[in-house]
Amino acid sequence: MAEMGEATAGNRAVLCIGDIHGYVSKLRSLWSNLEVVVGFDSFATALVIFLGDYCDRGPHTREVIDFLLALPSQYPRQRHVFLCGNHDLAFAAFVGALPPPPDGSPFAATWAEYALNEEREGWFKGEGYEAMHVQGRRWGG
Structure with missing residues (x-):
C-alpha cells in the first residue's frame, strides 16, 4: 500500500488508505498498526477514506473486498468512504x-x-x- 495518511477533522481522526491491490495480509497488518498508533479511542471513531485500487497484482482481491465490506459492522462508530480507483x-x-x-x-x-x-x-x-x-x-x- 503506497499511500496512508492521518489528519484530524475537529475531534475525529481522518485516515486515508490507498493502493491495497489484493494484499489482504498487508491490509490487516496496516489496520492493526493504525489502531495502535492512532489510539483505540480515536481509531474507533475515525473517518477512514479508502482511495481505491483494491484489486490487481496481489492474490487476494476477494478477501480484501470481504474485509472492507465487514468494516461498518465491526467498527460501527467509524465512518467509511470507499472511492473507486482506476x-x-x-x-x-x-x-x-x-x-x-x-x-x-x-x-x-x-x-x-x-x-x-x-x-x-x-x-x-x-x-x-x-x-x-x-x-x-x-x-x-
Whole structure:
C-alpha cells in the first residue's frame, strides 16, 4: 500500500488508505498498526477514506473486498468512504458491471496505445481479454 495518511477533522481522526491491490495480509497488518498508533479511542471513531485500487497484482482481491465490506459492522462508530480507483474501474468493466463506452468502441480499444509494451509488461491474454481495458483510462483520463 503506497499511500496512508492521518489528519484530524475537529475531534475525529481522518485516515486515508490507498493502493491495497489484493494484499489482504498487508491490509490487516496496516489496520492493526493504525489502531495502535492512532489510539483505540480515536481509531474507533475515525473517518477512514479508502482511495481505491483494491484489486490487481496481489492474490487476494476477494478477501480484501470481504474485509472492507465487514468494516461498518465491526467498527460501527467509524465512518467509511470507499472511492473507486482506476484498477477497480477496469475490473468492473471486465466483469460487465459498467455500460459500454458511449462512443461504441470496445473496452479493449484502450490497449492499442500500449501494444508496443506488451512483451515487457506481460499482460493478461486469457479468457475475457477482449472485454478488458487498461486501468480505466477511458474514464480516468
